[in-house]
Amino acid sequence: MQQFFNSLYTNGIGLFYDRKSPMYGLYKAEIFNTAGFYTLLTALALVVVFYYIFNHAIPALTHQGLYKPTHWLLVLLLVAGLGAFLAYRVSMGQGAVRDPYMRYFIITNTLVAPLWFILFSVILKWGSNHARRTPF
């Protein structure tokens, strides 16, 4: 998994920024893996919340009719925001310094998080009662 996250983020950041931080070793050893894992879990959790809590399991919530693509898009934005937040928190928590590389890592994770969200949505939406056809 670590290898996967390392190449995902190294290549992802490489799209925006062609240099590496002196902290790159730390990113590879700790940050990419931790942040990547949390981001993936967060996206999965919000997919479950959207499809199986709001639009499936709890009638009181289901009756709110929050299954429209707009609602889905808002959760996607939330996931993106959490992606940025997690990238920042994990990097700082591991002792990385604020350098351009961290900035591009945050940007990359802001994009990676919605990708996970879309992926899980496509996989899991079929099981939902009310949002089976969200967003398409």
Next chain:
Amino acid sequence: MATAVASFFLWRMRNPLTAAFLTLALGGTLLSSCGEVDDTTKTSDAPATKTKPAPAATDKTAPLQANVFLELSGGMRGFMPANTTATEPTAFQQRVSLLASRTNSSPAVADTKFWLSLNKAPQASTYAHFREIVQGDTHEAALGTELPTMLENILTLPQAADKVNVVISDFIYGPKNQAASALMNVNITDALATVTKKGLAVAVLGETSKFYGTYHPAVKTPLKQRPLKGETLPYYIWVIGLPAAVARYVNEVVPATAATTQQAYFGLMFPRVPYAAVLTQVAASSPLTPSGDGSISYGGAGVSTNLEVDDVSKGVDFTVALDLRQLPAAWREPAFLARNLQAQVPNGTVKLVPNSIKPTTGVPELQAYTHTLRLHLSNFPKAGGQLSLTLPAPGIPGWVAQRSTENDNQPATEPHTYRLTEIMSGVREAFPQTMPPVFTATFALSQ
């Protein structure tokens, strides 16, 4: 940012109940993830920036055993005149008495024996007696011993090889059998056979002092001896012993060398010089951080000697910190290091940035190190390799030739010693032809 997104999301909710549930669900996710992030922070005991560099590996070796030999020949008396309250002691008296006193009292030296090198085997003495002699009570002075014999006698004492042998003498070698002068270097090498066999090191400190008395030059024409009144003559302090012991004695016991002290060292090796690449230890604004359009980083999370480089062809500059505290003073000089240090990458190009060797004073993050230097890496093989920073064993230093003379009969303003070059090449020849480097710092680089 997350809170902003969340509140925006909540604001869109039509019903407070929905909002409450959503907050709960989101809050849970947020808290759990962040909570775990914090946990990792706490458990990761060594974040890269806060990692203290590995402490300088100065392993406390057993205290030294020292033998201090003073050549007490007629030719040495002039360095040790009996002073009155009106005269100033000679530099020899000041330095040698301080050296003896420090050797006697230093915590680094467990046991010191004082000896007088008279014309036969060294004669055991006491510190008090030794001090009296340096003070000017030189009536015991005997006929001078020939230099090789003196060295041989010193090195054949029991356990001489395990001790630090400090020899204080003018090292004037005037063979009685003048034919022997043809092979001065070989005679010296032969006298140092113990050094060769046991792998000892030799440190030579060249000093000068005023001389009041009869001077016995090696070259006996035109005058066999000359009375001198305060002319400056050279004398030498040799330290012979195991490499680690000699280095320790020179650094910890010998009083700080003056700028005029000439130094030469043979056979000193430092297998464990602490070093590190400076990548994350200093603030990004520091001139010591990596620069250039390529990049360099540690292979793992912490400070290590495994480095990863990228885009080397665009140039990578980075700083290496070294702890050279164990090295003798002359070898810690930035100018000396700049001349002698060699950086190498097989199949690659690395060079020392000119004028980049500096002491680390004023960099609190690098207190464990004494020097920093900067390397410029511009070419590196794809397959990876090792970057090594080596200080090759220096040969005979340049001052030896300047101090050497073919005729020492008339003392000059520049202190001279008869055929010092021969004597020192004799010392050099007591060591293998190719000597191992003084130290090597290596980094494993990958791309």
